[in-house]
Each structure stands twice: as C-alpha cells, then as structure tokens.
Amino acid sequence: MADLSRVRNIGISAHIDSGKTTLTERMLYYCGRIHKIRDVKGGDGGATMDHMELERERGITITSAATRVAWKNDDLKIPEHVVNIIDTPGHVDFTVEVERSLRVLDGAILVLCSVGGVQSQSLTVDRQMKRYGVPRIAFINKMDRTGANPDKVMQAMRDKLKANAVPLQIPIGAESNFKGIVDLIRMEAVYCSGDEGEVIERKEIPEELKAKAEAARQEMLESLSQFDDGLMEALLEEKEVPEADIHRIIRSATLAQQITPVLMGSAFKNKNVQQALDAVTRYLPCPTDVEVFANDNSKNAQPDEHGNPPRVKLTNDSKDPMVAMAFKTVVEAFGQLTYMRIYQGKIQKGQSYINARTGNSVRFGRLVRMHANDREDIDVGEAGDIIAVVGVDCASGDTFLGGGVEYSLENIFVADPVIRLSIEPAKRDDADKLGKALERFRREDPTFRVLTDEETNQTLIAGMGQLHLDVYVERIRREYKCETVIGEPRVSYKERPTKSLEFNHKRAKQSGGSGQYGHVVGKMEPLPEDSEHTFEFVNAITGGRIPREYIPACEQGFRDQMGKGPLGEYEVVGVKIILEDGSYHDVDSSDMAFKLCAQEAMRESILPKCGMALLEPIMKLEIETPEEFQGGVTGHISSKRGIVTSSEVNDGVCVILAEVPLAEMFDYANEIRSMTQGKGTFTMEFLCYRQAPKNIQEEVLERRRKEKAARK
Structure with missing residues (x-):
C-alpha cells in the first residue's frame, strides 16, 4: 500500500447531465487508466464507468462505479498519488448510491454546470456531503456552452448552498471562445492542446486579462486570509505571498470545510481536467486527515449517560485490528461482490473476519480491485483502501472486524420509499x-x-x-x-397523531394455568414534524412499578403497532411514548404479557383517540422550459396543489422550482411534453411528508375503503 499521505478516496457527484461521468472519463485517460476516451452518449459503447448496458443506452449513471488511478505532475512537483474514484448517479431516484459512497469517502468533487448552476440534485448532494462532513472542491463544467456564467454559478453556491466559494481560476474566453484558464496562484495562463487536450501549456496572461486577474487574485487571497493570520499580515504589509503558503492555507481551510475551492473547465472539450486532478492531490484529505469513530460494543465498555456505547477513534494503521465497512453489494452469477472501505488494519485473502451485525465468522476467499466492471485480483487490502470481496454474504452497512475487537460503524442513512x-x-x-x-x-x-x-x-x-x-x-x-x-x-401515505393523550391500559387474561397480566400507564405525545425519528420510547418508570426486565417487551409492543394506523392501515409515524407507571403480577406477568398489553394499548387506547391525520409525500420539482411556456407550466402546477418556490429566466430558458404532492405527478412526463411542445424537461425528488388537506384525506380513505370492500 502507498504512503497514506498520498492516497485520496474521492467521489464525483452532481446534478444529472452536469458532465461528471465525462469528467471521470477524462481523468481515467490522463492518468493512463484507459487509452481511448469514450463519450457518455457516443456511438462507441458509452463511458467506461457506465458499465451496465442500461446505463450506456440511457446515457445516465445508475449505480456507482469504482476505479483506482495514479496521478503525478512533475512540472508542479506533485509526487505520485493513488486516487480511488467513485462515479455516482446524478438522478435523484438513485440517491442512495451517492449516500453510501459519500459515507466511506474522504473528499469529493462537486460538478456544476456553467449554465444550470446549482440545480435540485446539487442541493441534495450538498446536503449529503454535509451529513458525512466530506470536504469538497467544485468544478464548474461545460464552460464552452452558450450562456456559461461561472460568476453566477459561484453566487448560487453562496446563496443556495451557503458555501464559501473561492475561485482559484478565471476563464480565458467564454462559451465557444473558451480557450483555457488563468491560474490565480501561479499567475499564469494555462491552455490544453493536442488531440485529446493532453499537452499543458503555461504562458503569460493575455494583456487584456491582466488587470482582471490581479483583482481576482487579490480577492482570493483576502478570502483565504480569514483563516490564516500570517497571510493577513502579509497582505497588510503588501508582502509577496509564497505559492507553497497559498496551497497550504487552501488545503487547511478545505479540510476544515471553511471554503470550497472552485475550478472551471470543459471536460467534453478536454480543457482543464488535469488541473482538477492537481487540486484533488493538493487540497482534498488523505485517510489520516479524517477522524473516523466506531462504537465499542465490548462487555467492559462503559456506556455514556444516554446508554450509548463509547466511541473509539480508529487509527488508519495497518498493524492494528481490522475494521472495515461493506458499503455496497452486487449479486452476480458467481456470488455476491461486496465493496469495502478499510479504516484500520488489513484484509488478507483467505483469512476470516467477524460480521459485527450477525456475529458470524466469514472467510474472505477472493479480494479484487475494481475498475468499473473489470477486476484485478489482489492478496491484501490495507487501511485507507477501497477494495471488493467476492463471495461474502452480507448487507450494505455491515461492519467487519478482525483481531478480537467488538466495534461497529455508524450505518448509512436510507430514505423511505415513496x-x-x-x-x-x-x-x-x-x-x-x-x-x-x-x-x-x-x-x-x-x-x-x-x-x-x-x-x-x-x-x-x-x-x-x-x-x-x-x-x-x-x-x-x-x-x-x-x-x-x-x-x-x-x-x-402515512398517518401521524396530532394531539397528546394519557393512557391507562390493563390486560388480565386467565384461561387455566398461568395467566397473562400486564398494566401500562403513561402518555403519548406527537413528535415534532421535523424529527428524524418515527417512534421514540421513554422509560419514566420509578420504584419498580414494572420490573426492568419487562421494559424492552413494553417498548416492542408499542413499536409493533406502528405498521398499521386506524385511518387506512398506513404506517404510523411521529409517536413518542412515555411509560410512567403500571403494575405486574408475580406469577402471571411475563415478557409476552407486557408485549401484548402494550400492543392492545396502542391499538385500542392510543391511536384511535389521538386525532390521526393522513400524511402524503411532497416532491421537489425542477422544470426547464422555454420562456414562452412559463405561464402555462406554473398555472398547471397550481392546479396540482403545487407551490412554485422560485422561477428565473436565463437566455430564454425558464427554470421553475416547485413543491407538488406525488399523487398529482404520475403522468407528468406526458403532460409537460404536451404543454411545451416536447421542449420542457423536469426532475423530481422526494422532499418531505406533509398533512394532506381534509378533502384529499377523505378521498384517499374512501378509495381505500372501496378497495377493501371489493376484495371481500
């Protein structure tokens, strides 16, 4: 394994059609991983990283694909680095692929279209990056497109993503005249020439751009000086700032997520991709820059005040006990292929490791390094690496362990289907x-x-x-x-309570032999609408009114009834149960008795009496349409109970953002085509659940009743 300081594990994420797979393809070419550039929607079989037949036909990425490359730049004295790249989908329906990739990556490139800027999936990816604390650089792509406006994109980053966007470059020319960039750190003009943009030429800045470049460099340095007192002093004293200091400050501020360095280029036209690779090695974290913690589940570990297991910092040392996460599984004809990120220790071919979730020992018979759908057999994977294991039966999010430790890693966030x-x-x-x-x-x-x-x-x-x-x-x-x-x-649909209530429910059954006695007293409160939890249980019993050993059975009984609500037998969410009192019988009480008692309490005393309301999924809709159709499209959204949240026109193209109930959107692809003469496009992603209006609730429940009656 290479020196960890020269390893980068990165993801490339973006809104659909921003060009991230094209950017990845160029990176593979310039790193020598492939010897011919293939285009995403070209006639040569599609991009290397889009290895599924369906991906190549549709020209979109559906699953995340991994590869490993090496990059160095002798001219800039950048030594060879190993870069593990994961190319992720841009379409919102495949967002879990982005989620599980970012969970195990150290850094990321956020690709933004120079015309579209910050779009709906850009917001989602930004939210995911922040959830896992992933530092990133931004690459404004498609600088050769008509309407390219990097300044507008960076302002949208600041306004919509709340990102401190710091441009390290300015463009030379724009749209069809885009020729290259000015490097604001070295104050040079950089051009990519040759048949595939492989020749880097560094020249003097064009005369007409010198004043603009000086002003942009000063602005960049002033932005960076907020994070370094030495730079602040140098600027005040008008001293020359060494190039190495600028790189050091950019890296430090990027790792602390205080800034997002911005680069720009055109991946399709082979312009400025190598500079993005330079930035990956210079500014994104290596495995030792990132702190990763695991839960210590060993018997001797002391839980915190909330009863949670203590957290242990992992070392990134290959000599320590192995800890790895399975973050993606693919079932193939010859068994399951499992992608793993190794955080500590090493995985050796032929050795057995413990699945922390099941407790089973699993032999790792074959290890491979992936390049899209191709694989290279290896004997060992070490801390900081991403590899795949063939033939291991496990689930996404499982932690694997060696050396006798009893750790577990936080799992991947998974949204509910809509x-x-x-x-x-x-x-x-x-x-x-x-x-x-x-x-x-x-x-x-x-x-x-x-x-x-x-x-x-x-x-x-x-x-x-x-x-x-x-x-x-x-x-x-x-x-x-x-x-x-x-x-x-x-x-x-889902159901949620709208009012609190107190409950007092007793179950006493006697039918010969030992009976069943359980008694629970407490209150139910609706959880806040923005709560990430669907159910919370609080044990407020004092004085042993219910013995401690029966409390888990009570919780399970309450939880069991969350699957079917009283309105339409939809899933119930937003319930907080506070168990305050109760009683038990020395002979007739048991786990089963209290579990059944809690189930009855939910079914009979709580859910039917707490003002249940129907919740419906709301989708975030982004529409692009010629300006002439704007009025018709926005009016149509209103007719679907939708709310237009923003609308802006740029070069005759109107971008409309709206929030619309999913129930109104099933034939929208045909409707938008009809309204815009086939010129309108849209993307849609789940936003949240909201309470349905009374008339809609009645319609849904009446339809539900008729469906049930028809089946009898």
Missing part, C-alpha cells in the same frame, strides 16, 4: 425468476423494498420514484429474461 406498485410474472412459469431477481435487487439497494399486500397477497415493489422502479423492471426483463405485469403506481 412510491410502490404491484408486480407479477407475465407467465406463471417465470415466478421463480422474478423471485430471484427481486431478492437480488432488494439486497443490493436499501431503498428498493419488496412487500406483500396482506389483503390481495400481491407482491409490491417500492422505491424512490418512477424511474427507480422502471429501471428495475427493465433489468428483470433483460437480466432474467422475465416479462412482468405491472400495476398502477401507488402513493405511500
């Missing part, structure tokens, strides 16, 4: 194929759920959006040769 539909094989003989396909995809993708409708016994699939489910239906057809019959999409 749409579902029924699925069945077109031919009865294909039921086994469909079952295998659904089981495989369920294991690979935590946001893809497979359910059974208890009333109809139909199989349901649930996901993050229409495209998400469409892709899986298409993969079932292609990869399993199984045609399917798909039902109408259904919205995943």
